[in-house]
Amino acid sequence: MKIPFVSLAHQTGVIKMAYQSRLEELLNKSDFVMGPCLSTFEQNYASYTGVQYCVGMSNGLDALKVALRVAGVGVGDEVIVPAHTFIATWLAVSEIGAIPVPVDCQLKTRNIDETLIEQKISNKTKAIIAVHLYGLPCHMKYILDIASEHQLIVIEDNAQAQGAKYKGSMTGSFGHINATSFYPSKNLGVAGDAGAITINVEQYYNHALLLRNYGSIRKYYHEEVGYNARMDNLQAAFLDLKLPHLDTWNAERTSIANTYVKALSGIGDLTLPFTPSGYEPAFHLFVVTTKFRTKLQQYLRQGGIETLIHYPVPNPLQEAYRNLGYANGDFKNTEQLSETVLSLPLYPGIAQEQVEYVVQEVIQFFKEL
Ligand SMILES: *Cc1c(COP(=O)(O)O)cnc(C)c1O
Numbered sequence: 001m002k003i004p005f006v007s008l009a010h011q012t013g014v015i016k017m018a019y020q021s022r023l024e025e026l027l028n029k030s031d032f033v034m035g036p037c038l039s040t041f042e043q044n045y046a047s048y049t050g051v052q053y054c055v056g057m058s059n060g061l062d063a064l065k066v067a068l069r070v071a072g073v074g075v076g077d078e079v080i081v082p083a084h085t086f087i088a089t090w091l092a093v094s095e096i097g098a099i100p101v102p103v104d105c106q107l108k109t110r111n112i113d114e115t116l117i118e119q120k121i122s123n124k125t126k127a128i129i130a131v132h133l134y135g136l137p138c139h140m141k142y143i144l145d146i147a148s149e150h151q152l153i154v155i156e157d158n159a160q161a162q163g164a165k166y167k168g169s170m171t172g173s174f175g176h177i178n179a180t181s182f183y184p185s186k187n188l189g190v191a192g193d194a195g196a197i198t199i200n201v202e203q204y205y206n207h208a209l210l211l212r213n214y215g216s217i218r219k220y221y222h223e224e225v226g227y228n229a230r231m232d233n234l235q236a237a238f239l240d241l242k243l244p245h246l247d248t249w250n251a252e253r254t255s256i257a258n259t260y261v262k263a264l265s266g267i268g269d270l271t272l273p274f275t276p277s278g279y280e281p282a283f284h285l286f287v288v289t290t291k292f293r294t295k296l297q298q299y300l301r302q303g304g305i306e307t308l309i310h311y312p313v314p315n316p317l318q319e320a321y322r323n324l325g326y327a328n329g330d331f332k333n334t335e336q337l338s339e340t341v342l343s344l345p346l347y348p349g350i351a352q353e354q355v356e357y358v359v360q361e362v363i364q365f366f367k368e369l
Contacts, residue, residue: 001303001304001353001354001357002304003304003305003306003345003350003354003357003358004306004345005306005307005308005343005345006185006345006347007347007349007350008184008185008189008347009349010347010348010349011189011242011245011249011348011349012191014242014245015238015241015242015245018241019237019238019241022037022237022238022241023234023237026233026234026237031233032232032233032234033230033232033233034213034230034233035233035236037233037236037237037240038056038230038231038232038233038236040236040240041054041056041231041236041237041239041240041243042054042055042056042196042236044240044243045196045198045239045243046198048170048243048246049170049172049173049198050169050170050173051172051173051178051198051199051200052199052200052201052202052205053198053199053200053202053205054196054197054198054199055196055197055199055205055208055209055212056194056195056196056230056231056235056236057179057194057195057196057197057212057229057230057231058193058194058195058228058229058230058231059181059183059193059194059195059229060088060157060159060179060180060181060182060183060195061088061091061092061095061181061195062195062212062227062229063179063180063181063195063196063197063229064088064089064092064129064155064157064179065092065095065096065227065229066179066197066208066211066212066227066229067092067155067177067178067179067197067208068092068093068096068098068127068155069096069207069211070177070197070199070204070207070208070211071126071127071153071155071176071177072126072153073093073096073098073126073127073153074096074097074098075096075097075098076097076098076099076124077098077099077124077125077126077127078098078099078101078122078124078125078126079093079098079099079100079101079125079126079127079128079129080101080102080103080117080120080121080125080127080128080129080152081093081100081101081102081103081112081129081131081315082102082103082105082111082112082129082131082133083102083103083104083105083314083315083316083331083334084104084105084110084112084133084311084314084315084331084333084334084337084338085131085133085157085311085315086131086159086160086310086311087311087315087318087320088159088181089129089131089157089315090315090321092129092179093129098126099124099324100315100321100324101120101122101125102315102316102326102331102334103116103117103120104116104331104332104333104334105133105331105333105334105337106333107271107333107336107337108274109136109138109139109274109276110133110134110136110273110287110337110341111131111132111133111136111137111138111139112130112131112138112143113333114138114139114142114143114146115142117143117146118146118150121146121150121152125150125152126152126153127152127153127154127155128143128146128147128152128153128154128155129155129156129157130143130154130155130156130157130174130175131156131157131159131160132156132157132158132160132161132164132171132282133160134160134273134281134283134284134285134286134287134310135160135161135164135187135253135281135282135283135284135285136161136164136273136275136279136281137161137164137165137166137171137279137280137281138156138166139276140156140166140167140171140174141167144174153175153176153177154174154175154176155175155176155177155178155179156171156172156174156175156178156179157178157179157180158171158172158178158179158180158198159179159180159181159183159186159195160186160187160282160284160285161187161281161282161284162180162186162187162188162246162250162282163187163188163246163247163250163282164250164279164280164281164282165279165280166278166279166280167278171282172198173198173200176199176201176204177197177198177199177201177204177208178197178198178199179195179196179197179198180195180196180197180198181194181195182194182195182196182235182239186284187246187249187250187253187282187284188239188242188243188246189242190235190238190239191234191235191238192234192235193235194231194232194235194236194239195231196231210223210224210226211224211226211227211229212226212227212229212230213226213228213229213230214226214227214228215227248348249348250282250283252348252349253282253283253284253346253347253348254281254283256283256286256346256350256355257273257281257283257286257346259352259355259356259359260272260286260344260346260355260358260359261273263359263363264288264359264362264363267362267363267366268290268292268365268366268369269290269291269292270288270289270290270362270366271288271289271290272288273286273287273288283346285310285343285346286343286344286346287310287341287342287343287344288341288342288343288344289337289340289341289342290340290342291340292365292369293309293339293340293341293342295365295369296342296362296365297309297342299361299365300358300361300362300365303357303361305344305345305357305358305361306345307342307343307344307345308342308343309338309341309342309343310341310343311338311341312338313338314331314334314335314338315334316330316331316334317335344358344362345358
């Protein structure tokens, strides 16, 4: 049996016919940028997320950059970020001239350790980015309370958690301004690159619209040095067709995750995803940890099962961030995760027998160890 790490074929298949006719329409109109299908998707995604406004963006990195600029973050400011996240969270901070200030993660949730945030706040700190890693929401109440005490902006990086809930509300609706990515393999994925910002404050919304489009609202009049960071209509139409299926696909992810959890609890030295009560994760990834990660990955590969490592190098120790001067031992939990995490195949459309085969192979590995 061959099991790819991810396959988008099922999701694409569900909307393919409908998209073909939308595409035909759009091609006939030759209406490609800033058309009505973008605003329709923006309204639908805002209402799905439970916020007032959504701004469609070119990708998740641009969405984070614009969110930071809307938050008033600029050159020399500090932004608190998790050490353990996809690099884009950090790049957004650096690319606008600000400084990422990392906080170690918790081993149990793999998310930012909220209890370590306060000690990293300085008089240069402007914002905190809360990343709902692997689809599990952060402890938003704690983070929002610290932020309000220190008058900081909270930005959610919701790229891995579309459709996740924290205490009954959607992630992407808690921060002052929030960013997400619709990279193809995310829970809501596009046929290329796209992202979005979700906001409740009208003034932030208007600023994000401006920055997305060359710093301009009125054509050829520029109030600020902005970006070209728009989502195009072909992508908006694709997303709008997928959005009504997101909850079903997330439920499928949860059911696969439950199968894994049930079957793999207590096997070898594995640790499995942990879900605090009141949290409804969107299971973007199913991440286990084991000291025998390299051997397990190799064993599964030989059995035709593809796995990935999210992520092998802690951001503070990346070559790109050498200038920040961090060393081994500075972020112990993040370092431990980078040496032990392994993501198992999980996606809508994976067959039950494929999941069972993965389980069987993992169990067999630990038997033979
Ligand atoms: C994917 C991702 C991003 C970046 O999104 P792109 O659309 O690829 O630019 C940002 N943050 C996190 C946590 C991600 O997983």
